[in-house]
Amino acid sequence: MKRLFFVAVLCCLLFVFAGCGSKHYTVTKADGSTVVSVGEPEFSKDSNTYKLENLDGQEVVIKREDVKEIVRNNE
Numbered sequence: 001m002k003r004l005f006f007v008a009v010l011c012c013l014l015f016v017f018a019g020c021g022s023k024h025y026t027v028t029k030a031d032g033s034t035v036v037s038v039g040e041p042e043f044s045k046d047s048n049t050y051k052l053e054n055l056d057g058q059e060v061v062i063k064r065e066d067v068k069e070i071v072r073n074n075e
Contacts, residue, residue, distance in 0.1 A: 024073040027052065029066050041070060 027035045027050065037052035037060075044051060048064045 024055075025052070026071050026073055027062065028068045028071070029062065030068050031066075035060055035062070036073070040072075 022038050023040065025037045025040060027037060027041060029035070035052070036055050038055060038057075039053060041050040041052035041062075043049075043064070050062045050064065050067060050070075052060050052062075054060050
């Protein structure tokens with residue numbers, strides 16, 4: 001029983017530390033709205049778009065011409 005509890009606590013700590021280590025980027029769009037990504041946005045030359053995962057875990061695709069700037073957040 002103690003071993004199972006120890007493993008559960010260890011798994012929880014790994015998830016917490018993994019979340020703290022991820023980098024966030026703020027993408028400001030041409031219309032002034034912002035999207036915060038988990039990890040660096042990926043640019044596709046084929047489709048001329050940025051693909052990113054927002055804080056809710058949803059995949060977001062933004063056209064290059066709609067992006068004003070991308071800034072890495074210091075956390």
